[in-house]
Amino acid sequence: MIQIPYIIVPVIALCCYSFLLIMFMAAKKSKVIYSFMALLVAFIFWSSGSLFMRLQAVPGVNFWYEVSIIGLFLLPLLLYNFVAAFIGQKGYFLRIIYTICTAAILLAVHFHLFLKHPTIEIMADGQPHFIYDITWPVIFPMIFSTFVVISIIYMVVKDVKTNKMNFERFLPILIGIIILLIGNFMDVFPVIGEFPGDTLAGIINAGFMVYALYKRRLFNLTLLVSRSTSYIVTAIFVFGIFAYGIRPFERFMVGAYPWMAAYDTLIIAVLFAGISILAFAFTKKLLDKIFVKDELAQAELLKYFSQEVSKSLNLDDILTKLVYVVQKGVNVEKIYVCLPDEQAQCFQTVHSASPLDSKTFQLSFTNPCVKWLISNNTCMVVKEFQRTIFFKALWQDEKKQLEDLDIECLVPLKCDEELAGIVMLSRKMKNRNFSFDDINFLDSVNSVGSIAIKNARLYEKAYLEARYDDLTGLLNRKYFYETITEEAQKAANNSLALLIMNIDDFKLYNQLYGNREGDMALRNIAQRIMGCVGSQGIPARYSGKEFAVILPNFDAFSTINLAENIRRQVANMTEFDESAVIRTLTMSCGICIMPYTATTV
Known part of the structure; x- marks a missing residue:
């Protein structure tokens, strides 16, 4: 042989x-x-x-x-x-x-x-x-x-x-x-x-x-160390040890202890069984500790996240759960969630893992990081991004922003090829790198979170459109009635004032200067009403040329002063426009105060 x-x-x-x-x-x-x-x-x-x-x-x-x-x-x-x-x-x-x-x-x-x-x-x-x-x-x-x-x-x-x-x-x-x-x-x-x-x-x-x-x-490391392959390798290892070690061990045993010669086969069989059991037990414990435990924990977090966001259309609630799941699943120090602003010009930080974190960070739509995230369907690890042409196209202050926040990974929240948001992650605890499993987990969070955020923003948009006037941004008539009913119930033991304002001869104004000028006048009047009222009241567009303001805890004197201030502001809003001197608008106002002049809405 x-x-x-x-x-x-x-x-x-x-x-x-x-x-x-x-x-x-x-x-x-x-x-x-x-x-x-x-x-x-x-x-x-x-x-x-x-x-x-x-x-x-x-x-x-x-x-x-x-x-x-x-x-x-x-x-x-x-x-x-x-x-x-x-x-x-x-x-x-x-x-x-x-x-x-x-x-x-x-x-x-x-x-x-x-x-x-x-x-x-x-x-x-x-x-x-x-x-x-x-x-x-x-x-x-x-x-x-x-x-x-x-x-x-x-x-x-x-x-x-x-x-x-x-x-x-x-x-x-x-x-x-x-x-x-x-x-x-x-x-x-x-x-x-x-x-x-x-x-x-x-x-x-x-x-x-x-x-x-x-x-x-x-x-994925589990591709190489799945349970079946690990047990096969363990079996080969154990058989290999015995195949090449059984004869030397037998000679040593018989030479050192001659009385064992009659029981050598039994002893070797028991030893083989014992070592096999220990080896397989060790392999199982190692797999459970290193791989299975982490996978099960991330799977449970994804299940929890999917169930929770499916129950809510509140954006803040969804973002809070998103940050919680990512922080638990990936074990990072800081998380920032950026969403597009109303003008769709940049991604503005709207949520973070800690309320003390700064939320002034912005990513413009022209930022190379954003372009990379749009063109790719996976997470962006900054260390790898640094070797791409996109990183070289960043301005120095943009690089410094990422460095100051210690950003290590950017997760795109993409839904139907639309970038609905960006989750920025700082370094992991103990300075560990983002693993293959981490990226897979974050991609799964992206799939669930992007849809939830998009639905929440659509709901928020529909909610605002249903309650606010498109032209002026004030409450519309329908929601005005709901709001004044709620405020009346809250003010059971306090006063509640209602101020109604009507633009004088506004139909004639439209006929003389056109609907475009009329719309511009309505927007300007709404801005001055909001500026005068501030957080003290709730302004609304009551009808085409009428405005209303709900004023909790206002008495007659305070309401009259506010009405006079608004009337004066509207009358003087064309003061610095020489071409609009003849287009001056005036307003007629009426007030009503609960419980002095009214008992019900």
Whole structure:
């Protein structure tokens, strides 16, 4: 039987690469994910070809040698493509050059210009020994690989200099590449012996790349560590330990305690069962603590949020629940909710997690952040936004605003492709990054919250239109009657004054100067009434040319003074308009006061 030293290493490597490839097939695809999957295929070719060649598996040593070499020489090109996609490099010139060079190298390898098929020599112990005939032209693919690695380092350094905040996201990839190079150089030194350092380095490198992808939130970690896959990996781990450790343990046990020789099978069986139970219990506890608990908590928050906002059309109530759910689900320090102002010129801060937070922050509709949120259907993480052309288009004071508020993430509240609002989040507690699960949770909150906010604003608009006069902005006649009835009930033990004002000869005014001038006069009169009354009363447009003011706690003297003030203001409203001297308007006023001159409405 053919025995390969340290066979467990290439077997684990092949299993890991295959497992990652299968898992990423179910992930949401992007250029980065596709490039990483191509890199995994090259690693699979390399490790499987080397393993099956040493096992002399069908269809033969030469075939598996070719497979291994193809995977090995594809690695530099695919590694460059992965890093380029990871940082968003748009140039294709070097990729085309490297692709042509790689194709030429593979063609040369096929015709044995660099390496010939290995010859097999049977050793004294009956085990095969592979002898490689390496010719001097092999220096060309080595130079090419070195040049590709230098290009990768240059590309990373250039991007880091352009965006100083992005070095952390490259660090796992750089560490993985360094470990991969060290692992391959290990094979040169005889001290290492037959240990497959290059294969082990490949496994570690792939792990660092997966970590870098996770930090970029390009896939969900639960995709790789679901319950079923975690239990399978645990089972393989336990069986692997016993497969390679049972014989040494048995020899140690019998040598140290000879009396156990009669019970060695029973002892090993009990030990295997105990370790298996402990391993699976630990795996279950780890999954529940790290993943399931957080997922269930976020799912419960979404359920609560959906149920609560479906019961209310009050905008303040919806915004309060929105802030509560986001703060509990993502664990951020500060939250600001911005909604479009009445003129639809900017997004104004209307709600926050704390009543002490400043609400002066604004985002204009022309702000690059707003444009990015409109063109994308997901959250904007500021650290990643900093490497886009949109960030470079921000004014310095706009960048400073985000920095002063410590904004780390912007959540668009989009409904039917319309940006109904923006939720701005500060950094997370303990300076943690926003994870893939956090972004998914915020996207779900966006789906529910945007519809609720849009419905609440539509209701608010309909509410105002039903109660207020379009032309003057005062209460209309219908709602005036409702309001005066309510105020009369409140003023059971206090006075309630009613002031009615009629514009003199307003029909003639319209006939002489036109309806446009008449509408302008009505708006001006309404503004002066509101200015005189302030918060002391409730003004309304009673009819076409009549206005009414409800005055709680006013006596006759105060009401007369107010009426005289309004009459004087209206008479003088064209004082500074020389062309409007002949268009002076006057008003006739009447007052009624409960309970002195009336007992009912």
